[in-house]
Amino acid sequence: MANAVDLPRVGAVARFASAFAVPPDRAGGALTLVEMIPPGQINLRCDGHDPRAARAVGGVLQGLLPVNANTVQSAADVTVLWLGPDEWLILTAPGQEGAVMAQLREALTGLHAAVTDVTGNRALLRLSGPSARETLQKGCTLDLHPRGFRPGQCAQTVLARAGIILHQRDDAPTYDILPRRSFAEYVWLWLSDAMAEYNGRAISG
Amino acid sequence: MLLIHCPWCGPRDEIEFAYGGEAHRVRPADPSALSDAEWADFLFLRANPKGVHRERWVHAHGCRRWFNVERHTVTHEILRVYPPGAAAEPDAAVAEAQPPQASQQGVRS
Numbered sequence: 001m002a003n004a005v006d007l008p009r010v011g012a013v014a015r016f017a018s019a020f021a022v023p024p025d026r027a028g029g030a031l032t033l034v035e036m037i038p039p040g041q042i043n044l045r046c047d048g049h050d051p052r053a054a055r056a057v058g059g060v061l062q063g064l065l066p067v068n069a070n071t072v073q074s075a076a077d078v079t080v081l082w083l084g085p086d087e088w089l090i091l092t093a094p095g096q097e098g099a100v101m102a103q104l105r106e107a108l109t110g111l112h113a114a115v116t117d118v119t120g121n122r123a124l125l126r127l128s129g130p131s132a133r134e135t136l137q138k139g140c141t142l143d144l145h146p147r148g149f150r151p152g153q154c155a156q157t158v159l160a161r162a163g164i165i166l167h168q169r170d171d172a173p174t175y176d177i178l179p180r181r182s183f184a185e186y187v188w189l190w191l192s193d194a195m196a197e198y199n200g201r202a203i204s205g
Numbered sequence: 206m207l208l209i210h211c212p213w214c215g216p217r218d219e220i221e222f223a224y225g226g227e228a229h230r231v232r233p234a235d236p237s238a239l240s241d242a243e244w245a246d247f248l249f250l251r252a253n254p255k256g257v258h259r260e261r262w263v264h265a266h267g268c269r270r271w272f273n274v275e276r277h278t279v280t281h282e283i284l285r286v287y288p289p290g291a292a293a294e295p296d297a298a299v300a301e302a303q304p305p306q307a308s309q310q311g312v313r314s
Contacts, residue, residue, distance in 0.1 A: 141217070
């Protein structure tokens with residue numbers, strides 16, 4: 001725990017993808033799948049409608065605490081995903097989760113809240129390109145049509161029978177897919193197969 | 206397949222949910238005072254209507270919250286979805302379809 005910051009951040013699909021965080025533009029705008037360096041992950045439970053809790057969390061997270069269902073708020077190095085009416089997932093830069101957690105715990109002292117380090121729970125895969133939506137729709141029952149699921153929205157759902165958190169980042173469209181780490185290789189392989197007909201590339205360096 | 210409107214996440218496919226049996230069963234306050242037949246009735250016997258059925262569901266692959274669904278057992282039509290703790294009768298429950306506060310739900314992680 002004390003050395004969490006120093007742990008090597010080995011990706012969940014490292015066996016298949018030897019490099020991380022290749023910018024999608026390296027693939028010339030085509031459909032790409034990359035694994036990002038596993039971010040710090042914090043689960044936050046508190047009453048977001050309690051002004052004291054909202055103020056405390058907002059002070060630490062630069063005002064980010066989405067209270068609307070299925071939405072995401074993000075700043076440069078922190079992303080906050082709505083998971084439920086009193087539950088959020090906070091993604092931090094790798095290694096920063098300990099510091100953010102300490103600040104949150106201090107700010108929430110005395111309030112009915114829980115801050116839990118879940119770093120390593122989920123891998124972060126990024127699927128981007130014009131056919132990304134169609135690729136996902138082969139295995140996801142969520143309505144991903146732009147009128148129903150837009151940038152800045154997230155959902156906990158099922159992709160090819162594996163539970164994931166899905167977050168649409170932009171109109172490319174780019175999706176962040178967060179499967180549980182033990183399902184990450186399966187999801188990667190499933191996506192690689194689903195992408196094949198669009199000449200998609202699962203980037204491995 | 207059913208399209209179920211989770212009170213918190215919105216419409217989702219049935220595969221994201223798990224069924225939790227008949228809703229609004231109340232555990233007897235003093236089980237030891239009951240006869241075996243009455244206790245067995247609480248434990249094992251459930252309504253099995255041909256028609257409107259109130260039942261519990263949990264959004265297992267989503268927000269993991271429990272809620273109540275009013276479903277027609279013949280047509281599978283979902284007539285109403287309402288949060289736990291809301292009254293069973295429609296007029297009161299629909300008006301109260303507000304997300305419960307965290308303090309009532311309890312915070313677990």
